[in-house]
Amino acid sequence: MKRVTAAIIEKNGRVLITQRPKEDKLGLKWEFPGGKIEQGETPEQCLVREIKEELNLDIKITEHFMNSNYQYETGEIELICYLAEITGGELRLNFHAAAEWVEREKLKEFDFAPADIPVWKCYEKGSG
Numbered sequence: 184m185k186r187v188t189a190a191i192i193e194k195n196g197r198v199l200i201t202q203r204p205k206e207d208k209l210g211l212k213w214e215f216p217g218g219k220i221e222q223g224e225t226p227e228q229c230l231v232r233e234i235k236e237e238l239n240l241d242i243k244i245t246e247h248f249m250n251s252n253y254q255y256e257t258g259e260i261e262l263i264c265y266l267a268e269i270t271g272g273e274l275r276l277n278f279h280a281a282a283e284w285v286e287r288e289k290l291k292e293f294d295f296a297p298a299d300i301p302v303w304k305c306y307e308k309g310s311g
Contacts, residue, residue: 189217253298
């Protein structure tokens with residue numbers, strides 16, 4: 184099973200979501216930003232690194248939110264999600280097609296990657 188991380192980053196009552204590049208697997212699907220855990224890396228270290236690499240943002244993880252498992256055709260993933268806050272940097276898209284700050288109740292309007300759907304549903308209810 185592949186282990187990946189995701190950040191739920193809130194600011195001014197909105198949450199940051201990102202859109203995968205068109206040419207990517209799951210092209211143009213929306214997700215909570217994050218990435219694959221590399222060998223020897225903790226999920227928290229991975230998430231801080233991935234957000235810096237992909238979005239040019241420094242974050243501080245505040246708490247574990249939930250895990251979501253999903254079986255894709257290419258294999259199963261475990262999505263490990265954390266609540267996080269921005270501590271520095273300016274948002275810059277180094278990988279994604281787009282990024283949006285979205286109100287919690289509007290998340291259902293976006294076409295999310297399958298593994299992220301249980302996460303936004305849980306987040307929408309205000310629980311983890």
